[in-house]
Amino acid sequence: xxxxxxxxxxxxxxxxxxxxxxxxxxxxxxxxxxxxxxxxxxxxxxxxxxxxxxxxxxxxxxxxxxxxxxxxxxxxxxxxxxxxxxxxxxxxxxxxxxxxxxxxxxxxxxxxxxxxxxxxxxxxxxxxxxxxxxxxxxxxxxxxxxxxxxxxxxxxxxxxxxxxxxxxxxxxxxxxxxxxxxxxxxxxxxxxxxxxxxxxxxx
Amino acid sequence: xxxxxxxxxxxxxxxxxxxxxxxxxxxxxxxxxxxxxxxxxxxxxxxxxxxxxxxxxxxxxxxxxxxxxxxxxxxxxxxxxxxxxxxxxxxxxxxxxxxxxxxxxxxxxxxxxxxxxxxxxxxxxxxxxxxxxxxxxxxxxxxxxxxxxxxxxxxxxxxxxxxxxxxxxxxxxxxxxxxxxxxxxxxxxxxxxxxxxxxxxxxxxxxxxxxxxxxxxxxxxxxxxxxxxxxxxxxxxxxxxxxxxxxxxxxx
Numbered sequence: 001x002x003x004x005x006x007x008x009x010x011x012x013x014x015x016x017x018x019x020x021x022x023x024x025x026x027x028x029x030x031x032x033x034x035x036x037x038x039x040x041x042x043x044x045x046x047x048x049x050x051x052x053x054x055x056x057x058x059x060x061x062x063x064x065x066x067x068x069x070x071x072x073x074x075x076x077x078x079x080x081x082x083x084x085x086x087x088x089x090x091x092x093x094x095x096x097x098x099x100x101x102x103x104x105x106x107x108x109x110x111x112x113x114x115x116x117x118x119x120x121x122x123x124x125x126x127x128x129x130x131x132x133x134x135x136x137x138x139x140x141x142x143x144x145x146x147x148x149x150x151x152x153x154x155x156x157x158x159x160x161x162x163x164x165x166x167x168x169x170x171x172x173x174x175x176x177x178x179x180x181x182x183x184x185x186x187x188x189x190x191x192x193x194x195x196x197x198x199x200x201x202x203x
Numbered sequence: 204x205x206x207x208x209x210x211x212x213x214x215x216x217x218x219x220x221x222x223x224x225x226x227x228x229x230x231x232x233x234x235x236x237x238x239x240x241x242x243x244x245x246x247x248x249x250x251x252x253x254x255x256x257x258x259x260x261x262x263x264x265x266x267x268x269x270x271x272x273x274x275x276x277x278x279x280x281x282x283x284x285x286x287x288x289x290x291x292x293x294x295x296x297x298x299x300x301x302x303x304x305x306x307x308x309x310x311x312x313x314x315x316x317x318x319x320x321x322x323x324x325x326x327x328x329x330x331x332x333x334x335x336x337x338x339x340x341x342x343x344x345x346x347x348x349x350x351x352x353x354x355x356x357x358x359x360x361x362x363x364x365x366x367x368x369x370x371x372x373x374x375x376x377x378x379x380x381x382x383x384x385x386x387x388x389x390x391x392x393x394x395x396x397x398x399x400x401x402x403x404x405x406x407x408x409x410x411x412x413x414x415x416x417x418x419x420x421x422x423x424x425x426x427x428x429x430x431x432x433x434x435x436x437x438x439x440x441x442x443x444x445x446x447x448x449x450x451x452x453x454x455x
Contacts, residue, residue, distance in 0.1 A: 011296055011297070011299070011301070013270075013273060013297070013298070013299045014273055014277065014299055014301075017273060017274040017275075017277075017299070018277055020274070021274075021275075021277070046324060047324060117398050117399060117400060117424075118398070119325070119326055119369070120205070121205075121326060121369070121370070121400055122205040122206065122208060122248075122400070122424065122425075123205060123206040123208065123248055123454045124204065124205050124206065144206060144454040146278070146279060148326045165204060166204065166205070167204075187277060188277060188278060188279050188301065189277070189278075190243065190277055190278050191277075193277060194277060
């Protein structure tokens with residue numbers, strides 16, 4: 001069973017449906033026991049970094065996520081959920097993330113050329129940075145996935161496995177051992193997204 | 204860089220798609236679920252569902268349909284039609300919509316965009332505007348294009364973007380249904396005024412109209428159409444292949 005962590009941010013309907021589609025059982029849950037018993041964990045999230053980090057802490061679920069990750073259980077953060085895996089986030093102030101990966105989350109605005117739009121929204125290509133990670137075993141370098149974000153993970157060279165080009169290379173996916181994350185939405189990226197989720201279920 | 208998006212728009216009344224013809228491999232052309240899956244398989248980058256139901260029963264049916272679509276189709280879904288309050292946003296987002304499109308509701312309640320953006324984020328709020336030239340000026344029309352609000356379209360759009368609208372659908376009443384191409388002059392004016400994604404709607408009659416759109420106006424992010432896709436006049440696969448041949452970045 002895959003536990004999709006419900007800490008009060010975002011719409012988890014499509015995420016749950018996408019696992020059903022690939023034949024996996026997923027539960028949207030905030031129940032500590034259920035999360036501990038799960039085979040894999042998804043940390044979703046939309047909204048602002050500080051607000052989401054606070055909600056995760058206030059619910060006490062941050063500890064369960066960290067413990068599970070440290071025990072070797074596969075964990076995938078999606079969109080803001082990926083950003084929360086890092087040490088710090090700089091969206092409306094400085095906020096602590098979970099610190100499972102080294103790096104920080106900073107505004108796209110400061111990195112890209114002026115003519116581009118914020119948020120970075122739409123379909124963009126994945127560029128694999130460290131060969132083909134296991135997470136990408138069913139897809140190809142250059143495949144399109146769907147992004148919606150205004151911040152990105154920086155200083156994370158040790159974990160980045162794919163970038164996407166938006167006048168500069170933005171972090172698109174990260175992985176260190178059992179801890180991985182996608183800045184894009186695999187549940188909204190058609191067959192390519194489902195193939196990434198399938199690969200995650202086989203980690 | 205981001206691919207240019209191709210977006211079919213489906214009008215739904217009482218749980219059924221209003222117009223369309225039968226395609227090969229599509230058993231029920233008026234089933235929103237079958238049609239959504241068909242378009243997704245053909246390479247549509249996003250789908251817009253427009254609820255034109257009047258009754259409460261029809262509205263419940265619509266959200267039920269939406270739930271089924273979101274369980275089967277894994278590309279972004281935008282929902283519009285009858286969105287007047289933040290509760291309406293909540294109702295469709297819970298059923299699997301990713302973005303919500305507001306039009307007349309935002310004109311009636313000028314706080315709606317700001318309220319929704321604050322609760323769900325700018326990326327969730329799409330402003331759809333019906334625009335028509337009146338004495339050489341772009342004016343906002345309400346009630347499906349029947350009523351001149353006398354609002355200046357560019358001022359209205361800029362105002363809504365400042366309040367949190369994350370995307371603009373520009374529907375030109377002047378070119379809608381004419382099938383002679385998108386309203387490039389109107390779209391250019393909007394692109395020059397805002398920095399959020401702009402979606403062109405109204406006027407597409409053939410593949411070349413999309414090529415011209417993206418070549419002439421690199422600031423336009425997406426092309427939206429309804430009947431030319433539903434009646435099979437333009438096949439999304441052919442369209443994207445042709446755009447690719449013309450050097451336009453699309454997801455094939």
